[in-house]
Amino acid sequence: MFEPSSRYQGIPTTVYTLPDGRKVSHLRRRFLPQPEELAHVGVHIVAAGDRLDRIAARHYGDPEQFWRIVDANRVLWPASSTAVPGRRLRITLPAGVPGGRASDGAARP
Numbered sequence: 001m002f003e004p005s006s007r008y009q010g011i012p013t014t015v016y017t018l019p020d021g022r023k024v025s026h027l028r029r030r031f032l033p034q035p036e037e038l039a040h041v042g043v044h045i046v047a048a049g050d051r052l053d054r055i056a057a058r059h060y061g062d063p064e065q066f067w068r069i070v071d072a073n074r075v076l077w078p079a080s081s082t083a084v085p086g087r088r089l090r091i092t093l094p095a096g097v098p099g100g101r102a103s104d105g106a107a108r109p
Contacts, residue, residue: 007067035072038092044069046087052078059091068094 002008008027016024044055052070053063060068066078072092075081081089 005062005065007071032071032074033095035074035090035092038072038090038095039098040090040092042091044089044091046082046085046089048085050082050085052082055082055089068092071095 001013002011008030011027011030013025014028016026018024042059044050044059052066056066056069057063069075069089069091070078070081072090073081081087
């Protein structure tokens, strides 16, 4: 149903029965990863005019991966992540992928 790179890949569906008997299929809730548990690979310092899709394209090679930046930085409203120039955004690997570098530059297992 979803591309392998989608944030919804692997999320199971369920069926809800409405009071009138109609059934509605929907995705179960997607639980966000804990940013501290994501493997850190870099930092992006927001410049005036930056957009999440362009930052994702630069760091991940795919503008549709913007959600990884949002997850890694505990952002509630995606546009707020680039609203203030100078903000440091963590760039991480997806949940469950080991590696990367700690914020002090040391290699992580």
